[in-house]
Amino acid sequence: MKSVKNMKxxxxxxxxxxxxxxxxxxxxxxxxxxxxLSTGFNGAALLLHYSIGTSIPFFSFFLxxxxxxxxxxxxxxxxxxxxxxxxxxxxxxxxxxEGIALPIDNILVAVIFGGVILGGGVGFALRHDGALGGMNxxxxxxxxxxxxxxxxxxxxxxxxxxxxxxFIFGLNIALxxxxxxxxxNLVIDNILEGFNRKKTVIIVSDKYREIADRIMKNPKRxxxxxxxxxxxxGVDKHMIYCVIKLTQLARVKTxxxxxxxxxxxxxxxAKEVVGKGFI
Numbered sequence: 004m005k006s007v008k009n010m011k012x013x014x015x016x017x018x019x020x021x022x023x024x025x026x027x028x029x030x031x032x033x034x035x036x037x038x039x040l041s042t043g044f045n046g047a048a049l050l051l052h053y054s055i056g057t058s059i060p061f062f063s064f065f066l067x068x069x070x071x072x073x074x075x076x077x078x079x080x081x082x083x084x085x086x087x088x089x090x091x092x093x094x095x096x097x098x099x100x101e102g103i104a105l106p107i108d109n110i111l112v113a114v115i116f117g118g119v120i121l122g123g124g125v126g127f128a129l130r131h132d133g134a135l136g137g138m139n140x141x142x143x144x145x146x147x148x149x150x151x152x153x154x155x156x157x158x159x160x161x162x163x164x165x166x167x168x169x170f171i172f173g174l175n176i177a178l179x180x181x182x183x184x185x186x187x188n189l190v191i192d193n194i195l196e197g198f199n200r201k202k203t204v205i206i207v208s209d210k211y212r213e214i215a216d217r218i219m220k221n222p223k224r225x226x227x228x229x230x231x232x233x234x235x236x237g238v239d240k241h242m243i244y245c246v247i248k249l250t251q252l253a254r255v256k257t258x259x260x261x262x263x264x265x266x267x268x269x270x271x272x273a274k275e276v277v278g279k280g281f282i
Contacts, residue, residue, distance in 0.1 A: 015131040019089045025124030026135050027096030030059070032105045033117035038172050040180045041121060042187075043138030043157070044070070045093070046164045054171060060101075064094035070137030070144075077143040085133035086140070093135050114179050118186030125187065126194030201273035202252055206243040206259055207231070208266035215243050217258045222251040246273055 030041060030049070038053050040046040044066035051057045067090045075083045107113045128135050142156040161184065169177030208214055215226045229242040247255055252270070259266050 015085065015133065016088060018131040019085055019128045019133040020092050022124040022127035022131075022133070023089055023092035023135060024096045025120050025127070027093055027100050027124075028103070029117050029121035029124065030097060031100040032103045033107065033113050033120070034183075035059075036104055036107070037110050037113055037179065038168075038176055039114065039117060039183050040164055040168055042161050042164075042184060043067075043136040045136050046161065050164060050167060050171075060094040060097040063097060064090060067093075067135075067137040070141045074137070074140035074144050077147065078140060082132055082134070085131070086137070089128050089133045089135045090137070110179060114183045115186060118183040119190050121183075122187030122190030123194065126191040129191065130194055200249045201276045202247055202249055203271040203273045204243070204245050204247060204252075204255055205269040205271075206266055207240055207268075208243070208259070208263040210263040210266070211241040211243055214259055214262045214266070217262070218243070218245060218255060222247065222254050224251065224255075246276055 026041075026045075030045070033039070034041060034049065035052075040049050045063050047066055048057070048059050048062035051062055052059045068087070071083060071086050071090065078086070105113075105116075107116070125135055134140075138157055138160065141160075142152075145151050145156050165177050165180055165184075168180055206214060211228065215228065218224055219226055224245050224247050227244040229244055231240040231242050232238070233240055245255075256268070259268055
């Protein structure tokens with residue numbers, strides 16, 4: 004059991020290092036060419052570099068690590084350790100990749116590919132319980148003492164960075180930064196949720212037993228039966244609740260329509276599924 008945990012920890016660290024490299028590579032090879040900003044304190048380090056020529060690796064490390072130290076009691080010890088690894092390796096890779104520039108002449112192409120690469124780096128780190136910056140920890144501190152959500156803290160801080168970039172470098176750069184941030188967030192979400200997405204299906208049907216039996220046989224998904232009552236008719240109803248893979252949705256729809264064309268079915272996105280049958 005201990006060896007399995009050690010292997011998982013080693014795999015997590017490798018993925019965090021990979022994420023750090025991708026983040027640093029995107030920053031130096033694409034973002035700095037067009038004065039784009041990344042997020043959080045790394046974005047602040049870039050803004051300082053563009054404005055007064057400070058060292059990106061140094062200020063990225065300094066601004067991030069100080070909040071990890073201040074907020075270490077707000078996160079788990081393992082998350083803190085992985086965050087230190089991520090933040091330190093970002094600074095190292097930022098130093099090692101200085102001077103590298105991809106030959107991209109179109110700023111829109113740079114924004115798209117920069118957002119994809121940078122978002123991929125952040126996503127790899129977060130998926131393995133690490134972080135490449137201290138913004139989340141600052142968010143946890145503010146949330147604890149002032150009740151402001153972590154997402155709001157992140158949005159306000161990055162909004163201030165973008166406004167500053169707009170005043171210093173012009174509106175176009177600020178808008179391109181917003182677009183790059185949006186693309187990066189899409190990539191992060193896909194990595195965190197996994198490309199094999201899940202759906203929650205709720206089915207109301209008088210033939211619930213036949214439908215449930217077929218779903219349990221093929222596509223072999225677990226079923227929970229819920230008892231309900233029609234508000235208008237007062238008649239008892241049975242509902243099927245199950246979580247399936249996106250690739251299994253068409254099969255489930257076919258089963259429902261074959262057994263009961265009048266069935267009522269609701270399909271919802273399942274953002275995260277943990278438990279037997281899902282990794």
